[in-house]
Amino acid sequence: MIHSFNPPARTLMGPGPADVHPRVLAALARPTIGHLDPAFVAMMDELKTLLRGAFRTDNALTMPVSAPGSAGMEICFVNLVEPGDTVVVCINGVFGSRMKENVERAGATAVVVEGTWGRAVDPEQVERTLAAHPEARILAFVHAETSTGACSDARALAEIARRHDCLTICDAVTSLGGSPLEVDAWGLDAVYSGSQKCLSCTPGLAPVTFSERALDKVRARTTKVNSWFLDLNLIMGYWSGEQKRSYHHTAPVNALYALHESLVMLTEEGIEQAWARHAHHHQALRAGLEALGLELIVPEAERLPQLNAVAVPAGIDEAEVRTRLLARYNLELGAGLGSLAGKVWRIGLMGYSSRPENILLCLGALGTELGALGHQTDTDAALAAARAVLLGTD
Numbered sequence: 001m002i003h004s005f006n007p008p009a010r011t012l013m014g015p016g017p018a019d020v021h022p023r024v025l026a027a028l029a030r031p032t033i034g035h036l037d038p039a040f041v042a043m044m045d046e047l048k049t050l051l052r053g054a055f056r057t058d059n060a061l062t063m064p065v066s067a068p069g070s071a072g073m074e075i076c077f078v079n080l081v082e083p084g085d086t087v088v089v090c091i092n093g094v095f096g097s098r099m100k101e102n103v104e105r106a107g108a109t110a111v112v113v114e115g116t117w118g119r120a121v122d123p124e125q126v127e128r129t130l131a132a133h134p135e136a137r138i139l140a141f142v143h144a145e146t147s148t149g150a151c152s153d154a155r156a157l158a159e160i161a162r163r164h165d166c167l168t169i170c171d172a173v174t175s176l177g178g179s180p181l182e183v184d185a186w187g188l189d190a191v192y193s194g195s196q197k198c199l200s201c202t203p204g205l206a207p208v209t210f211s212e213r214a215l216d217k218v219r220a221r222t223t224k225v226n227s228w229f230l231d232l233n234l235i236m237g238y239w240s241g242e243q244k245r246s247y248h249h250t251a252p253v254n255a256l257y258a259l260h261e262s263l264v265m266l267t268e269e270g271i272e273q274a275w276a277r278h279a280h281h282h283q284a285l286r287a288g289l290e291a292l293g294l295e296l297i298v299p300e301a302e303r304l305p306q307l308n309a310v311a312v313p314a315g316i317d318e319a320e321v322r323t324r325l326l327a328r329y330n331l332e333l334g335a336g337l338g339s340l341a342g343k344v345w346r347i348g349l350m351g352y353s354s355r356p357e358n359i360l361l362c363l364g365a366l367g368t369e370l371g372a373l374g375h376q377t378d379t380d381a382a383l384a385a386a387r388a389v390l391l392g393t394d
């Protein structure tokens, strides 16, 4: 006999999903109404306004795609890239490689700017590549590389792209709500994100925003978009403000209530205050990790506050530590991906997970278990270092 599923209560400090705020969980449980109900349509309009605030844009086409962050990536590529196009793709971790895959599946040529894992994309390398490929029409890059914890300079990359007459596709899955992102001020064209990271919402929705320049390229296509579900021309009929909404797909009604609530919370906190909270908590975690003798792999100036990739000390089995943390403390940390597998832990401080109690739990549990495995650590010193940052007495 299979019974109802009751998940264990975990603290999520991996690469996402992050802890979901109780207000967001409560919003999910509200009664389902029809997705063309006038009350729902009014909520959709609010959702678009709230998303524009989070992305810092006036772009009319700003909406959540009814699918995870990967669909946010895909909607940008299938609509903006046509067969025969050349797209410059920056790869400095797992998600840049997925962008390249998207370009090739769209029948275009990907010119890769090969970066170093754990480092930001190098703007000079991008400049040289775009100069060598005047036929390129798009520059694609990941703002916050979740696989390594590196933050690239999206403003500089957008500026270079504009000078070379290229549109930008920017992955902001991990940056939205967690670190500064200015879609309009930086001149980004197509930006996608995910609901499950710094927005404190459940997984499964992909906020996206498109500039008029990006939409002009979509309108000028000579070939049909090679996906029915993700064709912007059709989706706009459902999400656009002016005309009567037409049926496209059945919206994930309750999930959209949840996103609405998480964005209301972000507005209440203030986006700049949310960025500052992530930065402050990162400093507390960093101080504690350093007191434990652990090192972050990304150079300080290129670090994301919300994703901390920590080198696993020699002689320690990283999976064993994560297993102990989950079993004994209900605490989830992330493993390394790709070339960093087995070499790092990824500690997320995203959205509702970015709280003082999580930092102290993580440092206490990690220090205790490393000590139990024979690694010399001073857990009390780590907790004191983090507390000093949290209290502002460092």
Ligand SMILES: Cc1ncc(COP(=O)(O)O)c(C=O)c1O
Pocket (backbone or CB within 6 Å): 015, 016, 068, 069, 070, 071, 073, 095, 142, 144, 145, 146, 147, 171, 173, 174, 194, 203, 204
């Ligand atoms: C930078 C980045 N891009 C894209 C994705 C894909 O998002 P999803 O897993 O929601 O499909 C993720 C997920 O972790 C991510 O971190």
